Structure formats: structure tokens, C-alpha cells
Amino acid sequence: MSSTTTAHVYWFHGFAGSGKSAISLEIAKIYAGSGRLLACYFFFRNAGDRSRMNRFAVTLASQLAAAVPAAASFIKAAIDTEPGLLTQGVSLATQMERLVYHPFQAAVRRGLILTTLLRGPFIIVIDGLDECEDKQGIEEFITHMLDFFKTYPSVPLRVFIASRVEQHIHAHLKADGVLLGNLDDYSPDEDIDTFLQTSFQIAVKQDPIIQAYIHEHGNWPTTSDMGKLIRHIRGSFVLCIYNFQIHRSTNHRSRSHDANGPPPSHPGDERP
Structure with a gap:
């Protein structure tokens, strides 16, 4: 990663049972305590929606509305304009953009969360991405997320991702704008x-x-x-x-x- 690139994404990887989920939970708690946890999502294999991307964006949007009430009206406006955002009728990238990223940006631009932002950027915590069985959905999410941060490098939002190393994840997250943390290098x-x-x-x-x-x-x-x-x-x-x-x-x-x-x-x- 170049020295001039802002790291919006932190990918924390390690083998099964190494404590990734415990760390993800602790990070979520810390940011929630400062009012800067935008959302968190813990994938779990063979657990219905928690092992797919079907409800991922909608769940994040729901948590965003609760964590940043100033963004709720922008989410509602997006849904009123395009009700299909709550269904599988649109792409995951479109859902993330219109239900999560843009409403958050709107709240930031209007200065509605300035006091909280003085403490630092908000964060989305995603744990067990390798537990998601929707590989195509994962690739779409990562690609769109990185493109979004390239387009809006000053957005006060960070994404923490914890997972095992899987090829379809590694191939997309080993990129500029992503910090890598290898738990395998640490002896617990x-x-x-x-x-x-x-x-x-x-x-x-x-x-x-x-x-x-x-x-x-x-x-x-x-x-x-x-x-x-x-x-x-x-x-x-x-x-x-x-x-x-x-x-x-x-x-x-x-x-x-x-x-x-x-x-x-x-x-x-x-x-x-």
C-alpha cells in the first residue's frame, strides 16, 4: 500500500479458533461505547441468512438507522424512491450504496453527526466473512466497497473484516487501501x-x-x-x-x- 493511500479497510485474518471473533466483538464494543459503531455483522456457516448475503445490506442499513438516527430519513427516502431496495430485485452493490454509504454520507455532509465525528471515524465490523457461502456476493461487496472508498477517500468510515484466508477473499482484499493483519504471526x-x-x-x-x-x-x-x-x-x-x-x-x-x-x-x- 502506498504511503499516500488512506486505509479504510482492515483485514484481520487467522486460522480457525485463533480468537478472531472475540477480537471483532471487542472492537465492536469499543466503538459502540464511543458512539461510532455504524454496524456489525457476524457471518456463520449453515445458518440461513447469516451464511448468505441476502439480508446483509438491509441489516447494515437497519443498524445504521439506529446508530446514526440522522441517517434514518435518508434511508427512508431511498426506499420510498425505490422499494425494490429491500428485495433481491437490485444488486448488492446498489443496496450498499443507497441504503448504507449514501445515507451515511448525507448525514456527514449536513453536519448532523459532527460531535461524534470529533472522536474519530465510524466503523463497520464484519466477522467470519469466510463463513459466508455466497462467494459471488462477497466478491461484489469487496469490489464495490473498495471502489467506493477510492471515489470518496475522505469519508469518515472504516471497515474491519475478520476471516480465515480464502482465495476469493484474499484475491480481492490484497489491494491498496487495505491494511492486513495476520493473527497467525502472533503467538497467543x-x-x-x-x-x-x-x-x-x-x-x-x-x-x-x-x-x-x-x-x-x-x-x-x-x-x-x-x-x-x-x-x-x-x-x-x-x-x-x-x-x-x-x-x-x-x-x-x-x-x-x-x-x-x-x-x-x-x-x-x-x-x-
């Missing part, structure tokens, strides 16, 4: 270790049987066992949470059979 082991240490400490405080076991045998889990567990998790927060839940449920099952029995001493041996 330290964060996972912190999460597990905190989770096990809470478990110890809540469970007298674990407390008795520690009093008799020493630390639980041991440093060696914790290392095994982290290596087994291999950087996946999903697997991290799953392993901890399995380990805790195994502990509770063992307690139901033997109230005096110790908790499993090798959490890393649990397998999903």
Missing part, C-alpha cells in the same frame, strides 16, 4: 497461559476437594502439566476453553464417584 501462548492460570485459580477457590488435594500433593496443575496443556492447545482459544471445560466436568464426574478422590493431575491428557 502467553495469553492462553494467563487465561488457564486464572481459570484454575478460580476453580481452586471454589472447590474444597481441589484445595484438599493441593494441601496433600502440592500445586495443581503442575508446571509440567500446564506446559503439556498449552502445547496440546496449539494456540487455539476455542480448544483452550474446550479443554478447560472438559477438565472441570471430568473433575466433577470423579467427585460424584469418590468424594475423597483427587482431581485429575494431568489436564494436558484430556482430549476433545
Whole structure:
């Protein structure tokens, strides 16, 4: 990307279970807290509309109207002029342009959201774009979005996209105006270790049987066992949470059979 190009789009990619959705949710919360979350959309495979582009633009427009009430009248005017915008009778690009981009621009041009804009640009958060099964729709959305930002480089709007690397996404998002963030280059082991240490400490405080076991045998889990567990998790927060839940449920099952029995001493041996 050239040094003179404004980055309106940030594509954050990484492998499954690496924490992309958690990061997307946190970004959405932060911007919502400052009043600058224009909209967010979380795709999910095999989940009806959430795995297609059918309702994507209309959903963003609905959220825009709620987040920026000043844009609502412009959205309504667009629909009154062209009712087909709410159906599949027009292209996704047309829907995005007339229901989202242009109403937002109109509110900006008229100075209706100036106070909020003093805090910075608005953002659209899109998570799990690779979960969308409509590849043609994805390509149309990305192409039109990048063209829009080229045409209106000063628009105070940013788009955050999180997904796995898929060819039909990568081919279009590796372009000027797009910042790339590769979660695969980041090792989350330290964060996972912190999460597990905190989770096990809470478990110890809540469970007298674990407390008795520690009093008799020493630390639980041991440093060696914790290392095994982290290596087994291999950087996946999903697997991290799953392993901890399995380990805790195994502990509770063992307690139901033997109230005096110790908790499993090798959490890393649990397998999903």
C-alpha cells in the first residue's frame, strides 16, 4: 500500500479458533461505547441468512438507522424512491450504496453527526466473512466497497473484516487501501497461559476437594502439566476453553464417584 493511500479497510485474518471473533466483538464494543459503531455483522456457516448475503445490506442499513438516527430519513427516502431496495430485485452493490454509504454520507455532509465525528471515524465490523457461502456476493461487496472508498477517500468510515484466508477473499482484499493483519504471526501462548492460570485459580477457590488435594500433593496443575496443556492447545482459544471445560466436568464426574478422590493431575491428557 502506498504511503499516500488512506486505509479504510482492515483485514484481520487467522486460522480457525485463533480468537478472531472475540477480537471483532471487542472492537465492536469499543466503538459502540464511543458512539461510532455504524454496524456489525457476524457471518456463520449453515445458518440461513447469516451464511448468505441476502439480508446483509438491509441489516447494515437497519443498524445504521439506529446508530446514526440522522441517517434514518435518508434511508427512508431511498426506499420510498425505490422499494425494490429491500428485495433481491437490485444488486448488492446498489443496496450498499443507497441504503448504507449514501445515507451515511448525507448525514456527514449536513453536519448532523459532527460531535461524534470529533472522536474519530465510524466503523463497520464484519466477522467470519469466510463463513459466508455466497462467494459471488462477497466478491461484489469487496469490489464495490473498495471502489467506493477510492471515489470518496475522505469519508469518515472504516471497515474491519475478520476471516480465515480464502482465495476469493484474499484475491480481492490484497489491494491498496487495505491494511492486513495476520493473527497467525502472533503467538497467543502467553495469553492462553494467563487465561488457564486464572481459570484454575478460580476453580481452586471454589472447590474444597481441589484445595484438599493441593494441601496433600502440592500445586495443581503442575508446571509440567500446564506446559503439556498449552502445547496440546496449539494456540487455539476455542480448544483452550474446550479443554478447560472438559477438565472441570471430568473433575466433577470423579467427585460424584469418590468424594475423597483427587482431581485429575494431568489436564494436558484430556482430549476433545
